[in-house]
Amino acid sequence: MSGERIVDADVGVLGAGPGGMAAAKALAAAGLRVVVLDEGHRAGGQIFRQLPPGAPHESIAEPPSHAHGHALIDGFAASKLELRSGASVWDAKPGRLWFEQDGASWLLRCKHLVLAPGAYDRCIPFPGWTLPGVLTAGALQVMVRGFGVVPGKRALVVGSGPLLLPTVTALASAGVKVVAALEATSRWRALRALPGVLGNGARLREALWYGRQLFAAGVKLQWGWTVFGVEGDGRVQRATIGKVDADGRPRRDTARTIEVDVVGAGFGLVPSIEAGLLLGCASRLLPARGGHCLVVDAEQRTSVAGVYAVGEACGIGGAEVAMAEGELAAAAIVRQERGAPIAGEVARKAVRERKAADAMLRAFAPLPGLHQRAQPDTIVCRCVDVTRARAKEAAVLHGGSHRAIKVGCRAGMGPCQARICGPSLQALACGRPDLPMDLPVAQTPLKAVRSETILNAPEG
Amino acid sequence: MSASRLPGADARPVVAFSFEGRRVEARQGDTVAMALWADGQQALRASSRDGAPRGVLCNMGICYECLVVVDGDTVRGCMQVVRQGMDVRRGGKP
Amino acid sequence: MAETADLIVVGGGIVGCAVVQHCAELLPKGARIVLLDRGAVAGATSGSCMGHLMVTPDDAQEYAFSATSVKLWAELEEREGGFDYNATGALYLADDPADIELFAVLQKQFADHGDRAEILDQKQLRELEPGLAHDLPGALFYRGDGVVLPMMACGAMLRQAKKHNPNVDVRPHTPVTGMLRQGDRIVGVQTAVGAIHADNVVNCCGVWAPELAEMAGQPRLPIVPRAGNLAITGHHVTPIKTQLLEISYIRFAHGAAKVDPTRTDDPGGHAMNMQPQSNGGCLIGSTRQFRGMDRTLNKALLHRSLLRAQRYAPGLAHAPIVRTWVGLRPYSLDKHPLIGPWPPLRGLWIAAGHEGLGITLSPITGRLLAEQITGRPTTIDATPYLPARFLR
Numbered sequence: 001m002s003g004e005r006i007v008d009a010d011v012g013v014l015g016a017g018p019g020g021m022a023a024a025k026a027l028a029a030a031g032l033r034v035v036v037l038d039e040g041h042r043a044g045g046q047i048f049r050q051l052p053p054g055a056p057h058e059s060i061a062e063p064p065s066h067a068h069g070h071a072l073i074d075g076f077a078a079s080k081l082e083l084r085s086g087a088s089v090w091d092a093k094p095g096r097l098w099f100e101q102d103g104a105s106w107l108l109r110c111k112h113l114v115l116a117p118g119a120y121d122r123c124i125p126f127p128g129w130t131l132p133g134v135l136t137a138g139a140l141q142v143m144v145r146g147f148g149v150v151p152g153k154r155a156l157v158v159g160s161g162p163l164l165l166p167t168v169t170a171l172a173s174a175g176v177k178v179v180a181a182l183e184a185t186s187r188w189r190a191l192r193a194l195p196g197v198l199g200n201g202a203r204l205r206e207a208l209w210y211g212r213q214l215f216a217a218g219v220k221l222q223w224g225w226t227v228f229g230v231e232g233d234g235r236v237q238r239a240t241i242g243k244v245d246a247d248g249r250p251r252r253d254t255a256r257t258i259e260v261d262v263v264g265a266g267f268g269l270v271p272s273i274e275a276g277l278l279l280g281c282a283s284r285l286l287p288a289r290g291g292h293c294l295v296v297d298a299e300q301r302t303s304v305a306g307v308y309a310v311g312e313a314c315g316i317g318g319a320e321v322a323m324a325e326g327e328l329a330a331a332a333i334v335r336q337e338r339g340a341p342i343a344g345e346v347a348r349k350a351v352r353e354r355k356a357a358d359a360m361l362r363a364f365a366p367l368p369g370l371h372q373r374a375q376p377d378t379i380v381c382r383c384v385d386v387t388r389a390r391a392k393e394a395a396v397l398h399g400g401s402h403r404a405i406k407v408g409c410r411a412g413m414g415p416c417q418a419r420i421c422g423p424s425l426q427a428l429a430c431g432r433p434d435l436p437m438d439l440p441v442a443q444t445p446l447k448a449v450r451s452e453t454i455l456n457a458p459e460g
Numbered sequence: 461m462s463a464s465r466l467p468g469a470d471a472r473p474v475v476a477f478s479f480e481g482r483r484v485e486a487r488q489g490d491t492v493a494m495a496l497w498a499d500g501q502q503a504l505r506a507s508s509r510d511g512a513p514r515g516v517l518c519n520m521g522i523c524y525e526c527l528v529v530v531d532g533d534t535v536r537g538c539m540q541v542v543r544q545g546m547d548v549r550r551g552g553k554p
Numbered sequence: 555m556a557e558t559a560d561l562i563v564v565g566g567g568i569v570g571c572a573v574v575q576h577c578a579e580l581l582p583k584g585a586r587i588v589l590l591d592r593g594a595v596a597g598a599t600s601g602s603c604m605g606h607l608m609v610t611p612d613d614a615q616e617y618a619f620s621a622t623s624v625k626l627w628a629e630l631e632e633r634e635g636g637f638d639y640n641a642t643g644a645l646y647l648a649d650d651p652a653d654i655e656l657f658a659v660l661q662k663q664f665a666d667h668g669d670r671a672e673i674l675d676q677k678q679l680r681e682l683e684p685g686l687a688h689d690l691p692g693a694l695f696y697r698g699d700g701v702v703l704p705m706m707a708c709g710a711m712l713r714q715a716k717k718h719n720p721n722v723d724v725r726p727h728t729p730v731t732g733m734l735r736q737g738d739r740i741v742g743v744q745t746a747v748g749a750i751h752a753d754n755v756v757n758c759c760g761v762w763a764p765e766l767a768e769m770a771g772q773p774r775l776p777i778v779p780r781a782g783n784l785a786i787t788g789h790h791v792t793p794i795k796t797q798l799l800e801i802s803y804i805r806f807a808h809g810a811a812k813v814d815p816t817r818t819d820d821p822g823g824h825a826m827n828m829q830p831q832s833n834g835g836c837l838i839g840s841t842r843q844f845r846g847m848d849r850t851l852n853k854a855l856l857h858r859s860l861l862r863a864q865r866y867a868p869g870l871a872h873a874p875i876v877r878t879w880v881g882l883r884p885y886s887l888d889k890h891p892l893i894g895p896w897p898p899l900r901g902l903w904i905a906a907g908h909e910g911l912g913i914t915l916s917p918i919t920g921r922l923l924a925e926q927i928t929g930r931p932t933t934i935d936a937t938p939y940l941p942a943r944f945l946r
Contacts, residue, residue, distance in 0.1 A: 052489025056468025132502035132515030139519030385509035399726025404594030407601035407705040415524035448874035508833035
């Protein structure tokens with residue numbers, strides 16, 4: 001019987017990253033019953049990855065901001081709340097989250113929902129990116145800081161934005177030789193990030209720490225460079241790198257080949273808004289914040305009553321933003337439940353952190369020219385093995401919309417549900433890099449779950 | 461400890477499982493994908509069209525590139541924690 | 555100067571694409587054929603349906619209709635390909651003793667047309683499909699059926715059309731906003747980006763065909779949507795290699811419906827239909843329900859679908875379900891499609907209303923319509939499908 005697989009709470013929190021932990025901790029402190037659902041193995045989310053208990057951690061270097069992370073994880077762990085790790089949420093409506101955990105089908109019933117699902121790496125296809133050994137920047141950080149596994153001997157780190165730095169330091173602390181660290185954005189464009197960094201003491205300290213780490217590791221960040229392609233027999237052996245112009249278009253005359261056995265690619269992040277869309281929350285396209293974002297008011301309320309969203313789902317901003325917004329959402333719920341007013345500093349901090357993040361991240365807006373690296377035979381959709389040429393043919397015969405390209409070649413219809421190819425599919429198929437990414441389709445299941453999980457879903 | 465792990469004393473118990481019929485030693489708390497990576501196995505699945513090798517891309521349960529068959533069920537290698545004695549096969553075999 | 559064409563096809567689903575393909579073959583070389591769709595080609599029903607090629611042996615007419623079309627599918631595979639055509643055959647299954655008697659009934663129907671279906675005992679069934687439940691009493695196996703990917707097939711038909719006639723012009727995302735008339739003649743269509751004049755316009759709009767007919771000032775066509783809930787698994791997991799149908803399907807689907815399509819409280823029904831995909835996925839259906847244009851998931855019906863699929867292929871219980879969705883079948887009120895001219899308005903043609911057999915029947919539909927437009931004798935008797943029957 002599935003009848004007993006129901007959990008009740010005052011507040012359900014989706015995600016145990018910085019935003020979800022901050023919200024849950026504050027809600028629990030106010031005496032509310034909180035249940036946190038997280039697909040990962042331990043609290044912390046992708047940014048504050050923790051090693052399994054007992055694994056050696058002495059060699060991992062961490063930036064100053066991670067002290068906040070550890071404090072939050074400790075405070076979260078000490079809070080009177082329920083964390084359910086390994087929980088895949090697959091269906092949702094206001095006040096209800098259905099999830100699969102250890103192969104069983106569960107329902108969380110709650111009065112308020114806080115969405116803190118985080119983000120995932122934006123992938124931009126290039127020749128050879130399907131070879132084992134090409135990973136996202138986030139994947140390499142998870143490997144080192146989440147599992148203590150050494151990715152390889154000689155690494156290439158490419159991409160755009162602040163997340164390249166922790167990838168380089170994670171690799172360096174694992175003893176991997178970082179052969180090249182390539183930031184596609186030009187140095188002068190990156191200067192636009194300066195006011196956001198200089199105006200925020202914590203971010204400045206963070207930047208200086210990374211500078212020292214890179215220097216100590218002998219890694220020099222190359223601005224206006226990226227990877228053109230990767231080659232190897234069954235795994236990564238070589239990479240071709242070169243300069244790009246201000247819009248990210250490869251300058252083929254600058255290409256040169258280096259020997260590497262692992263490539264980390266991080267071209268920014270994409271907000272995870274699928275659960276919000278399924279709940280009916282309004283969204284809007286904010287390219288500088290990573291794509292389609294959930295719309296929230298000044299107290300993190302979405303357009304759907306009882307549903308709050310914090311952190312990356314409202315636009316990429318980083319851990320500090322997520323923590324501040326998590327606390328703000330919690331304060332708004334506590335006010336409603338307990339009548340306690342929202343402390344002015346809580347609201348101000350959320351605004352301040354978001355502003356600082358926006359000021360920094362706008363310098364690293366996705367460069368459309370990077371799409372020109374993909375060749376006709378480059379695979380665009382990895383699930384269904386669709387090449388760029390096939391996607392282009394679909395766009396001609398079926399139409400240039402996202403839907404048309406999908407039905408014309410089945411790109412985006414595999415198990416990742418277009419999370420990997422979706423952000424660049426239309427630009428690649430139509431040869432129109434200016435086209436924005438399409439709004440993800442809100443469909444159940446949000447993540448693939450067993451047929452029997454759907455069948456055994458508790459009602460209530 | 462293997463050179464493919466961070467240095468230092470690992471206090472975790474060893475968990476042994478089988479990959480394609482071969483014994484692999486992992487540590488408690490490893491995922492299948494990370495245990496296999498540490499063991500030098502990066503190709504976890506064959507592409508459904510041309511059989512080309514695929515491995516971990518996102519390492520956080522998004523991309524489904526690391527699909528493996530664990531005791532008969534197709535699962536994401538990066539989300540599945542190792543269990544003593546489990547039978548793991550590459551995904552995508554006919 | 556207004557644009558002109560020889561033929562305008564409205565609706566880029568599988569039927570519209572088949573009409574374009576066969577008209578490109580039969581109309582004079584160089585004829586201008588324009589395909590318009592307000593959305594994507596294959597973006598609506600043909601992009602959200604199953605893909606079975608199914609020979610229906612109910613009577614001689616239906617048999618000729620479906621079997622000829624399935625042959626045309628094999629020809630398209632040979633000439634063009636690229637749509638995962640797979641002549642899997644079909645296994646009719648049952649678990650209810652009352653239904654098992656239907657094996658012989660269906661077998662005799664195939665035999666009546668000189669065709670052959672085999673009754674498999676438990677052992678033969680297990681040899682053919684070891685992934686099926688071991689307690690099944692047997693099955694009827696018909697080798698003539700198959701599966702395709704309908705949305706990819708739309709592209710294949712259009713590529714074929716362009717090879718025959720480079721003047722075929724495909725225009726997705728071009729809504730028709732009005733029909734141009736002169737007296738009792740159709741003279742073209744108005745689109746959001748301008749008028750196109752043509753002496754012949756074909757309405758291939760499926761569940762939206764009545765809407766287009768109304769634009770031409772015609773009475774509402776007798777086509778209503780019949781919703782189906784579908785689920786698809788991840789890759790590499792299908793326990794089957796043959797298309798599976800519950801034999802009760804023949805009492806329930808297509809022309810066999812006993813439900814009044816005009817009622818608004820149709821609880822809906824289900825008969826198991828499963829299709830293996832070339833990537834190792836499995837498509838799971840099928841449900842039927844009259845409830846207007848509503849495309850929200852009916853979870854109760856979807857659950858029945860998954861449960862029955864699991865009954866026949868127990869391994870599916872652990873298969874990851876990747877997506878679920880709803881598609882709308884164009885159900886014709888007398889259970890037969892409308893293919894041919896619409897006499898009250900010269901130059902207006904209809905090819906719509908195939909319910910759940912649109913994929914199977916699209917090639918023969920395109921053929922019959924192209925033959926009628928060009929005044930040729932038809933490949934099979936087309937009279938049962940003439941839309942004029944609704945004018946009587």
